[in-house]
Amino acid sequence: MSVVTNTTTIGAIELPSRRNTELLLLGFAVLIPMFAYANVGLAINGTLPPGMVLYGLGLGALAGIAHLVVRRYAKYADPLLLPLATLLNGLGLVLIWRLDQSERLQNLAKRAFGGFSPSAPRQMMYTAVAIALFAGVLLVLKDHRVLQRFTYISMAGALVLLILPVIPGLGADVFGAKIWISVGGFSIQPGEFAKIVIAIFFAGYLMVKRDALALASRRFMGLYLPRGRDLGPILMIWAMSLLVLVFENDLGTSLLFFGMFVIMLYVATERTSWIVIGLLMSVGGATVVGATASHVKVRVTAWLDPFDCYATSGACEQVGQSIMSFGSGGVLGAGWGQGNSDLIGFAANSDFIFSTVGEELGLAGVMAFLLLYGLIIERGVRTALAARDPFGKLFAIGLSGAFALQIFVVAGGVMGLIPLTGMTMPFLASGGSSVLANWILIAILIRISDTARRPAPAPAPSPDSEMTQVVRPS
Amino acid sequence: MNKPLRRISLFCGLLVLALLIRTNWLQYVQAEELSTRKENRRVQIAQYATERGNIIVKGEPITGSKVTDGSDYKFKRTYTDGELWAPVTGYASQAFGSTQLESLEDRILTGNDDRLFFDRTIGMFTGEKRQGGNVVTTLNPDAQKAAFEKLGKNKGAVAAIDPRTGAILALVSTPSYDPSRFAGNSKDDEKAWVELKDSEDKNLVNRALRETYPPGSTFKVVTAAAALEHGVVSDINAATDTPEPYFLPGTKTVMVNHAQGCEKASLNKALEVSCNSVFANMGDKVTRDKMVETAEKFGFNNDKIDIPVRAFASIYDKKMGKDGNAQSSIGQFNTAATPLQMAMVTAAIANDGKLMKPYMVDQLQAPNLDVIEKHEPQEMSRPLSAANAEKVQQMMVNVVQNGTGGKAKMNGVTVGGKTGTAQHGEGNKKRPYAWFISYAEMPDKTSPVAVAVVIEDSDADREDISGGGLAAPVAKAVMEAVLNSQK
Numbered sequence A: 001m002s003v004v005t006n007t008t009t010i011g012a013i014e015l016p017s018r019r020n021t022e023l024l025l026l027g028f029a030v031l032i033p034m035f036a037y038a039n040v041g042l043a044i045n046g047t048l049p050p051g052m053v054l055y056g057l058g059l060g061a062l063a064g065i066a067h068l069v070v071r072r073y074a075k076y077a078d079p080l081l082l083p084l085a086t087l088l089n090g091l092g093l094v095l096i097w098r099l100d101q102s103e104r105l106q107n108l109a110k111r112a113f114g115g116f117s118p119s120a121p122r123q124m125m126y127t128a129v130a131i132a133l134f135a136g137v138l139l140v141l142k143d144h145r146v147l148q149r150f151t152y153i154s155m156a157g158a159l160v161l162l163i164l165p166v167i168p169g170l171g172a173d174v175f176g177a178k179i180w181i182s183v184g185g186f187s188i189q190p191g192e193f194a195k196i197v198i199a200i201f202f203a204g205y206l207m208v209k210r211d212a213l214a215l216a217s218r219r220f221m222g223l224y225l226p227r228g229r230d231l232g233p234i235l236m237i238w239a240m241s242l243l244v245l246v247f248e249n250d251l252g253t254s255l256l257f258f259g260m261f262v263i264m265l266y267v268a269t270e271r272t273s274w275i276v277i278g279l280l281m282s283v284g285g286a287t288v289v290g291a292t293a294s295h296v297k298v299r300v301t302a303w304l305d306p307f308d309c310y311a312t313s314g315a316c317e318q319v320g321q322s323i324m325s326f327g328s329g330g331v332l333g334a335g336w337g338q339g340n341s342d343l344i345g346f347a348a349n350s351d352f353i354f355s356t357v358g359e360e361l362g363l364a365g366v367m368a369f370l371l372l373y374g375l376i377i378e379r380g381v382r383t384a385l386a387a388r389d390p391f392g393k394l395f396a397i398g399l400s401g402a403f404a405l406q407i408f409v410v411a412g413g414v415m416g417l418i419p420l421t422g423m424t425m426p427f428l429a430s431g432g433s434s435v436l437a438n439w440i441l442i443a444i445l446i447r448i449s450d451t452a453r454r455p456a457p458a459p460a461p462s463p464d465s466e467m468t469q470v471v472r473p474s
Numbered sequence B: 001m002n003k004p005l006r007r008i009s010l011f012c013g014l015l016v017l018a019l020l021i022r023t024n025w026l027q028y029v030q031a032e033e034l035s036t037r038k039e040n041r042r043v044q045i046a047q048y049a050t051e052r053g054n055i056i057v058k059g060e061p062i063t064g065s066k067v068t069d070g071s072d073y074k075f076k077r078t079y080t081d082g083e084l085w086a087p088v089t090g091y092a093s094q095a096f097g098s099t100q101l102e103s104l105e106d107r108i109l110t111g112n113d114d115r116l117f118f119d120r121t122i123g124m125f126t127g128e129k130r131q132g133g134n135v136v137t138t139l140n141p142d143a144q145k146a147a148f149e150k151l152g153k154n155k156g157a158v159a160a161i162d163p164r165t166g167a168i169l170a171l172v173s174t175p176s177y178d179p180s181r182f183a184g185n186s187k188d189d190e191k192a193w194v195e196l197k198d199s200e201d202k203n204l205v206n207r208a209l210r211e212t213y214p215p216g217s218t219f220k221v222v223t224a225a226a227a228l229e230h231g232v233v234s235d236i237n238a239a240t241d242t243p244e245p246y247f248l249p250g251t252k253t254v255m256v257n258h259a260q261g262c263e264k265a266s267l268n269k270a271l272e273v274s275c276n277s278v279f280a281n282m283g284d285k286v287t288r289d290k291m292v293e294t295a296e297k298f299g300f301n302n303d304k305i306d307i308p309v310r311a312f313a314s315i316y317d318k319k320m321g322k323d324g325n326a327q328s329s330i331g332q333f334n335t336a337a338t339p340l341q342m343a344m345v346t347a348a349i350a351n352d353g354k355l356m357k358p359y360m361v362d363q364l365q366a367p368n369l370d371v372i373e374k375h376e377p378q379e380m381s382r383p384l385s386a387a388n389a390e391k392v393q394q395m396m397v398n399v400v401q402n403g404t405g406g407k408a409k410m411n412g413v414t415v416g417g418k419t420g421t422a423q424h425g426e427g428n429k430k431r432p433y434a435w436f437i438s439y440a441e442m443p444d445k446t447s448p449v450a451v452a453v454v455i456e457d458s459d460a461d462r463e464d465i466s467g468g469g470l471a472a473p474v475a476k477a478v479m480e481a482v483l484n485s486q487k
Helices: A018-044 A052-073 A081-100 A104-111 A120-140 A144-166 A190-215 A228-248 A252-271 A274-292 A294-304 A319-329 A355-387 A390-414 A432-453 A465-467 B002-029 B031-035 B044-047 B082-089 B100-103 B106-110 B114-125 B142-152 B188-199 B215-230 B267-273 B275-286 B290-298 B323-326 B339-350 B386-402 B468-485
Strands: A171-174 A177-185 A187-190 A216-220 A225-226 B055-057 B063-067 B075-079 B134-137 B156-160 B168-173 B361-365 B371-374 B379-381 B414-422 B433-441 B449-457
Touching: A018 A052, A052 A081, A052 A120, A052 B267, A052 B386, A081 A120, A081 A355, A081 A432, A120 A432, A144 A171, A144 A177, A144 A190, A144 A228, A144 A390, A177 A190, A177 B267, A177 B361, A187 A390, A187 A432, A190 A216, A190 A228, A190 A252, A190 A390, A190 A432, A225 A228, A228 A252, A228 B339, A228 B449, A252 A274, A252 A390, A252 B002, A274 A294, A294 A319, A319 A355, A319 A390, A319 B002, A319 B031, A355 A390, A355 A432, A390 A432, A390 B002, B002 B031, B044 B106, B055 B082, B075 B082, B082 B100, B082 B142, B082 B168, B100 B106, B106 B114, B106 B134, B114 B371, B142 B156, B142 B267, B142 B449, B142 B468, B156 B339, B156 B468, B168 B468, B215 B275, B215 B290, B215 B339, B215 B386, B215 B414, B215 B433, B267 B275, B267 B386, B275 B290, B275 B323, B290 B323, B339 B386, B339 B433, B339 B449, B386 B414, B386 B433, B414 B468, B449 B468
Parallel strands: B055 B134
Antiparallel strands: A171 A177, A177 A187, A216 A225, B063 B075, B134 B361, B156 B168, B156 B449, B361 B371, B414 B433, B433 B449
């Protein structure tokens, strides 16, 4: 922390970069999952897991690389985001490894697919790729405002990403949801990436149109209704999200996109009427879909009474199991590796991974996890507040709003607070797309926060001050 | 743009708050309910996750555990001589729940009991696997086997008690079932379960504790005790004022005697040949309320006889009229008793009037065999004085020596007993129940065994069904087994 001195009367004081704070926190973010890993190994096999040191070194190396990249290329970035993501990702790996050890899930996989392959090594690999991408984003994207140029390209990109899974031959129908595409043996969930791309479009579009949307409106019953041509995009997004839902059986993604758009629109225009309109539309949409789409109806029924159809149809088996695993966890939980959350079945390590947290770490663990997520959201919103350009503000709030909605929709779904939607808990759940997309999201937030907290460059030497120089006698 | 941003951050905060409230609701408020729901397999998984402790008879386990592969439940219960011990152990089935000792002492057997907390904590640090504790019973394997073999294919039950302590020595119910057959959760187990559950023979019913029968003439010893206790009779050899024929009080119905010479017969003689009229008359004179009082001291009308498995309440009606009371005094009408209850009656008489609380769990042991609970014999009540008990004993010995209970006679041992043939069914059409209660006395005047036998149904012709003929040999075998095992 050196003070920059120049010849101006007002010296710009450099802000503390907080990189050392980040490094210290990262230490904990690597150490805690290592302890968790040792704990699971001791609980299940009675010995320290053989890969423990390797695992710790791997996670530590990845975190170290990420830290160095941030230190070099985003010096003033928020110091909490990286450690939080690392901690969640590390704990997620432990949870997945723990579920890999479950005999019940192994047998289930053998019966369903003829073989069992553990998910944890794959997840570790995806994590490495994701952190490479994280570094790549920070290296390439020197300034987030560059993304403004890609407003309409992102819209097209988002549409393509969303439509991909429906294309025959490319899309893969897994357990009734058509949200995957499979390319060369890898399955990708384009919706996760579309989340980021569409946020770029929204931010770029709204930054340009915010005045028109906010001011050119008619007053009707106390609400400011915008003009039809300005309303067009929101209707389009709404329709798109419904279509996504209908064709891909993906309630969560459609809710996420729509919610994200409403949040960004509201921030851009500062008009409460958008919230009201958005709510009305989503309620309308949800009612129509809930009444017509059979699989949504099933989920709503299961949500209303998770045990009613338990014996008869098995439709609420998953939610019922999940709620019971939370209940069985109690306040302190059964302990890592000592619960039976694998009773939920094949989705135990993806959609329902949070139930394992609930059962094995108990109320205390669940609250800790929710607070970790809450902190990420808080840092994201803080970044939006601190950002100096409207595009950055909108982009940051869009991403953090989407993140918050995703947490709410997933955790609320597995805890039976809202109907189940089939999304995954960021960083925890097994699945490459989710890890990659969320690390990119963190990278972008770090980039925006770096720009926001970067001190203004020192003013150029002022000619006036030159003028007042004492002229030495010659 | 900062004002809406702040509102959005508030909204995000509310989303997280909603989740926090929900998790508190699920994991704190509703935790108990959710974790014990019937749909929650964790309860059973935990029950069978470790090797269960054993139920032990005379140092030998009569239960065991074996590993089941490919199932949520790691260990399956096995039983040695399942049919023989089923009325004692009950069953513990992965699919169909558990009953009796397996259920009542489940927390000891699984090792979850609070009293095992210390063992569990130690085990946590030493890395030892959790083990279940043992339940040590009071049963006598020789007596149990003798009763089971003698009952053979007959439908019936035996209960034997050590009158001095109340310890249960035998508890047999036939036809029985093998709990091993449905201990798992496979298709075969289910088939066996359904078969047993719906069987006409009611195999799953524990007849010794959970079935009540009209006790018939065996109940006369209770009436005799009541008559002596309430001063209606003091000399058992004195003539009573019983007319022949004897009409039920207030009716024109004759109390039929199958025996000869009941007119004005003494109590002793009346028990010897089993005169109905004499005991109906005695019961009437004692009055209903005093009959109820004595019967209740013996354990009738008590629905909380836990040994620790709960026995059904035996009935002596508290509200019937005079004629009903007279009929009930010979063990008919509304009187109903479990075999355990009649064994308790016999034990109280044999133990000089002191009824000891019956029990069949002697000790609960921790996995390391430390005793964590030991049963101390307790007095339950005193239905009759020692002097009167002596008189009833004399009469019962007389029944075996000279009367209907001759088949229970043993060389060199004093045996007291009473036969019973209880009518049942509408118009008494069904095959009567054959009863026999008896005790054996050692030279020091104490009795190591009192036994009650009931045979519900047998292949014998109706005319041949009698307590003395069918049930007495079973009782004799049990008494012999107990006496021999004490030598």
